Amino acid sequence: MKLLVTCAAQFLVVLDVSIVNVALPAMRDDLGFGATGLEWVVNAYALTFAGFLLLGGRAADLYGRRRTLIAGLALFAGASLVGGLATAPGVLVAARAAQGLGGALLMPATLAILTTTYPEGPKRARAIAVWSAVGAAGGAAGSVFGGLLTDLLSWRWTLLINVPIGAAVIVAALLVLDPGRDGAGRRLDVLGAVTATAGLSALALGVTQTALVPLLVGLALLAVFVAVQARVARQPLMPLRIFRSRAVTGANVVILLTGAAGFAMWYFISLYLQNVRGYGALTTGLAFLPHTFAIIVAARLAPRLMTRFGVRPLVVLGALVAAAGFAWQSRLTVDSGLVTGVLLPGVVMTFGIGLTFTPLAAAATTGVERSDAGLVSGLLNSSRQVGGSIGLAALATIAAGQGVAGYGRAFEVAALTLVAAAAATLLLPGPRASTVTARAPRTDQGFLRRSRANGRGSEIKARPFALDRRKNP
Incomplete structure (x- = not known):
């Protein structure tokens, strides 16, 4: 049941992103957004989400994961209204x-609940895979529901729908999740959260x-953030x-x-299908279903x-498969067929x-202390959101005013970025570097006593499964 509740909260956050992507043209026409203002409907969410994820993760560690999750859900639903x-x-x-x-408060809590509920190993990997797949399903549902609500009612319902869903998840969280409170009495580093968010926002504005x-x-504000973490904050956010x-x-x-x-893909394809191909919001949402199905399949296989x-x-x-897909998508033209020009490269x-x-996610959370689970979860999601918001701002600037050719150029740059991501995997530890020393659980005390009698010592070596394939043949 805990997995169900955390996945439902994750579903709500991702649902909102994809719903809004499909409704962007309707929002622009109704409220009168300028040529460069529309992307801030996406970026305002992405930047505050990224900037406060660390705060949300730390709040989950200090004040309880259930409490932080519920607070995030309440704020998210109220802002949607x-x-x-x-x-x-x-x-x-x-x-x-x-x-x-609100999303920054609730999302780290969901992943922290999973990593503290399921032990390191295949069970945790399967739980994270389900969590990821449900997020992808939220993307699919958002695309379809966004198109349906926008066409039949109004773009406004793409946000209002979050209110009843959020209320239902709050009730479920109260009934299912443990009301534990870790780290009581410690204070949050609000100054760190503010400088991080302001720095990221200014950086994205400069790129745009x-x-x-x-x-x-x-850059100066981000430098201040690092200085605050290193020298000022008694209990640093990061x-x-x-x-x-x-x-x-x-x-x-x-x-x-x-x-x-990845973030830019949904933005540009949504604009291409509606502004260039003339598709309605619902048809655009349906066109995203193969994309989302591919994410779900990949997450389940992972x-x-x-x-x-x-x-x-x-x-x-x-990363290299995705880069190939982006390179293929960069060949997009006004006359591209839907299947070969959008759907197939999108699936890749x-x-x-x-x-x-x-x-x-499994690698980053392996060997992490329980008291830092929210922090690491928040940091991981923050990195994804920071990359997404800055990447979207940069790629939107590259594509601005050039029509479909600009979209193609943006996809080319995205492909190169993914090649760089593949190269950056060298930063990850290899199987031998992942060996850690772990204390045995109490149920193994008899085994350890027998080991001491045989002169084998009181410690065992454990390799986290995610970093050593030999652990699980």
Whole structure:
């Protein structure tokens, strides 16, 4: 039941992203967005989501995962209500930013609940795979529901639908999840969260506007964030010690690069199908179903492939398959057929991306202390969102004013980004480097006493399954 509740919360967050993508043209026409303002309906959410994910992850560790999940759901649903009733572009963008904050509270809690409920090994890998697949299903449902609601009712219902769903998940969380409270009495590093979010927002604004001043301000604020974490914060939002782990560092670099390419795909294809091909919102949503089905299949296959081949080879394979799909998609023209021009390259792109997240999440959370589970979960999701928001801003700038040719150029850059992600897997530890010393559980005390009697010592060596394929033949 815990898996069901956490997956439902994950479903809600991803549902909202895909619903809004399909409804973007209707929002633009109704509220009068400018030529460069529409992307901020996506980026306002993505940036606050990314900037506060660390805060959300730490809050889950300190104040309880159930409590943080419910607070995030309540904020997310309330902001959805405001956004659905918006009458001006600024109100909608502000509501989307508030949704991002709510999502930042609840998503790390969902992954932290899984990693503290299921032990390291195949069970955790399968749980993460289900979590990833449900997120992909949310993308499919969002595309279809977004088109259906926009065509039959209004784009406003793409946001208002979150209110009853959020309420239902809150009730389920109250009934199912444990009300534990870890780290009580410690304070959150709000200054760190604010400087991180402001820095990322300024950086994205500078990329979007091709302006030097916001870029410099963003970099300066991010430098302040690092200084705060290292020297000022008594209980830092992102303790820099976490990066001593090659698994954590490597997984975050790779997922940042894959996110930079992956987010832009949905944005550009949605605009292409509606603005160039003249499809309605519902038809566009249905056209995304093969993309999402490919992610679900890949996520379900990933645990088996990971056990057989290991983390690094699987991530390299996924990144290169996705890069091939993006290179194919870059050949898009006004006259491209739907199947060969959109659906088939889209399936290749999403299948490759779907292969990467489960092994990266398993690698990053292997060997992590229970008290840091929310932090690592938040950091991993933050890297994906940061990559996605900055990548979308950069690629939208590359494509601006060039029509379909601009979309193709953006897909070319995304393909190169995924090749870089494949190369970045060298940062991940190899099988031998993953060996750690672990204390045996109490049920093994008899075995250890017998081992001591035979002179074999009191410790055992354990290799995390996700980083050593020999653990699970």
